[in-house]
Amino acid sequence: MLLADAAPAADLVIAGPGEVVSLCAGPGGMDVGGQILGLPPMVGVELDGDACATGRAAGFERHQVDIRRLDPAAHVGVRGAVVTPPCPPFSRGGKRIGVQEMQLALDAITCLGAGCGCEWADLPHRCEDPRTALVVEAARWALTAHDLEWLLCEQVPDVEPLWEDLCAELAAAGWETFDVVRLDAAAFGVPSRRLRTFLYARRYDSTRVSVYDGSGAGLVQRSMAEALGWAPGLRVWTRGARKTSGGNAFNADGPSWCLTGSTRSWKIGAPDGPELTAAQAGLLNGFTEAFPGRAVGRSSSCRSRMWCRRWSRRSCWAR
Known part of the structure; x- marks a missing residue:
């Protein structure tokens, strides 16, 4: 995987006012979910060429760009961000290198919260698995995309401490609503188990979000x-x-x-x-x-x- 060494490019703008960016968008999982909910299309960013081709063939917008090259502050008016970084560094089905080096990502988030990107800049080179660095992109967009109104992040459960740490930085930055929840796809009618931890946050609305966990609503579990x-x-x-x-x-x-x-x-x-x-x-x-x-x-x-x-x-x- 290639991750940008250079500073973010202010002239590389892929989304505009009112739009939602989907970072590490892959072939289209979140896009399909958005369609079911009747949400407006998202602007997807993905590094893998074949995943981009898949997403485009399904009718989704894709930009083949290293997300570390994007400057969140240059995306004026972008309303929301969906961040779904790769899970293999943290998954129990892999080597879990990301869990072992999570403190590096936590330090980078704390640094971003203080208004400094020095820990973020060379993070991929300090990580044994450079994909570990991609979880920090959620913090970079939340803390430096000044017009962002909401944020949704997804990862395996072992990343929950990092999402909790990000919530603390969001609170310090003035975000009004944020929480971390675990959901299992099987509880929503998907015929496979997939337990994931979500962070959701809103900058301006202090109304608590009611999170539906799939229980007690009559959804039939599919085999x-x-x-x-x-x-x-x-x-x-x-x-x-x-x-x-x-x-x-x-x-x-x-x-x-x-x-x-x-x-x-x-x-x-x-x-x-x-x-x-x-x-x-x-x-x-x-x-x-x-x-x-x-x-x-x-x-x-x-x-x-x-x-x-x-x-x-x-x-x-x-x-």
């Missing part, structure tokens, strides 16, 4: 088998014929286990059964059959993000 048209009783093998600790199979009559990049090696029905297809993975993540991602993306990065990228049927953001 993996139902979503993919399988017969009851089918099992999915996650490690083939290997005998390893931690479990090797689960029943498809409930929501799928959380999909990761390794999901492409799952076997259906038996340890040597057929593999889960990218199209099936898309359905499990809430994409429709018509979504073009599995036909457009060719790089390993894009394929992985189609397997892993999620969208929420309902937003924890309410205006």
Whole structure:
């Protein structure tokens, strides 16, 4: 992954008054969720070329730009920001290098809160995994995009301490409403489990936001088998014929286990059964059959993000 060394370019402006930017937009998960909610289109920013091509093929606006090259202060009138940085550095399905070096990101956020970007400037070079630095972009936009009215961020639960720290900086900067919540996609009718931590904040409105957690509203939990048209009783093998600790199979009559990049090696029905297809993975993540991602993306990065990228049927953001 390439991350900008140079200072942000004030003349690189991708969104204007009243618009919403989506940083690390990927192939279109948040865009699809926004469509379901009837929200205006977002201006997506993404570094991976194939993910951009996928998003454009689905009808979404994409700018192939390193988000660290954008100057939030130059985006006059931009109303909202959605920040969904890559999760592998922090995910329990990966090496969790981002968790080990989270203090570097926390120091950069504190520095931004004090009006200084010195810790932010070379953060990717001080991180073993440069993607760790991308979680700080939420703070940079919230604290330096002067017209920003609201912010929505999403990450794996282990990033919750960082979101809480950012809330403290938002309070010091005069933001009036902010909170951190955990939501599971399976509670909203998505046929796979995906627990994520969201930060939402509003600069001017002190009205508390009611966050719906998916319980008690009559939403029917969908099983993996139902979503993919399988017969009851089918099992999915996650490690083939290997005998390893931690479990090797689960029943498809409930929501799928959380999909990761390794999901492409799952076997259906038996340890040597057929593999889960990218199209099936898309359905499990809430994409429709018509979504073009599995036909457009060719790089390993894009394929992985189609397997892993999620969208929420309902937003924890309410205006």
